[in-house]
Amino acid sequence: MAQEEKKPNDDFFFEDIIKKTKTGVTLPKELREALFNEDEEVFFKIIVPNEKNKIILEFLSEEEAKVQLEKLKERKLRTPKLGQTQKEEKKGVEKVGPNWGEYFVYDFKNREKVQPILESAFYKFAETPINLEDAMGRIKYSLVSxxxxxxxxxxxxYFSVIKLLIDVAERFNQPNLIDWIFDKIVPNIESKFLYEQALLELLEISLKIKRYEKAELFLFYILKNIDDYPRSELYNIFNSFNQLVKKVRYIERTEKIDILLKEKLLEYGSGIDDNDYKIQIVEFLEDLKYIELAYQLAKDIQKGLPPDSLKIGTIRAIVKRLYVTPISENKPSSSINFDAVDDEEEE
Known part of the structure; x- marks a missing residue:
């Protein structure tokens, strides 16, 4: 007897046809109810192949999402934004539109209601001449309503609006929006994590457009926010340092900013006993190209380890790597003796 023909949906838990609307794509209600608990946050990795013929959503745990997000951020620093090279049909006219994926980093209840208002505000900013009063009126409405x-x-x-305004400030040359964000939105953020994330965004854009005095101010508040964590929350402290280093490592910085970063990192490097965290400080210093300080701290950690420590191999490899990392070019005051033989090489 011939095998019964398999129905198209036999291999799938769910199958349906949906339509993209002006506000985006919404998963069917019955699927949301079957897969998600409304009280829990759900994370996905979204993938679009080069053929652009499908969208793949891959479930991630919160921890996996954080790791993947960091990898994507580093990659984006070196690659153009999605759609950045696309052009309008009219020759030489750049396609202008909101980057919703960048603005809505964290989903919230009223997103679908807010998005059309933010979209209309965005296009008011994009007008020539800019319709600033109308655009800001829509932004203010979204923030209070x-x-x-x-x-x-x-x-x-608040954070989503900040992300949009920073994009507007950069794309449409509106640097005064940075001050408005700091004065009018940031003080209202009652989440320590998102407050810090907002300041990091302001720090990054200020460095990019070379508003260094503002960048120094934002860095001051970021470091203060880090210091406000109790020392029992080293995980949060070092996660904040990690986010900060990733934001500034590839951007030109002022001497004052470098001094603030060096002093704060060394303060934590000498003020904690956990060698894992001390090694992270060394790596932060290395990422920021403070090679001499990283080398000196690594040597101090190495000297303080007992002979049977499991960290001996790790710190020895770091010391050797830093020892051969060039730092003396244009830095005649370097105190590292590159002609000397490293302790490990003598063994």
Missing amino acids: FLTATKTENAKL
Whole structure:
């Protein structure tokens, strides 16, 4: 007897046809109810192959999402933004549109209601001449009309608006928006994490457009926010340092910013006992090209380790790597003796 023909949906848990609307793509309600608990955050990795014929969503745990996000951020620093090289049909006219994926980093309850208002504000900013009063009126409306009783939800709304305004400031040459964000939005963020994320965004854009005094101010507040963590929360402290280093490592910095970064990193490098975290400080210093300081701290850690420590091999490899990393070009005051033989080489 011939095998019964398999129905098209036998291999799938769910199958349906959906349509993209002006506000985006929404998963069917029955699928959301089957897969998700509304009280839990769900993370996905979104993939579009080169053929652009499908969208793949891969479930991730929160920890996996954080790791993947960091990798993507580093990659984006070296590659153009999605759609950045696309052109309008009219010759020489760059395609202008909001980057929703960059703005809505964290989903929140009223996103679908807020997005059309933010979209209309974006295009007011894009007008020539710019319709600043109208655009800002829409931004202010979105900030006051969709608040909830939940501080975290409000913080996510504020952060999304900040991301949009920073993009507008950069794309449409509106640097004064940076001051407005800092004065009018940032103080209202009642989430320590998102407050810091907002300051990091302001720090990055200020460095990019060379508003160094503002960048120094934002760095001061970021470091203060890090210091406000109790020393029992070293994980949060070092996660903050990690985010900070990733934001500034590839951007030109002022001497004052370098001094602030060096002093704060060395303060934590000498003020904690955990060697794993001390080694992270060495790596942060190395990422920021403070090679001499990284080398000296690594040597101090190495000298303080007991002979049977499991970290001996790790720190020895770091010391050797830093020892051969060029730092003396244009730095005649370097105190590392490159003609000397390293302790490990003598063994």
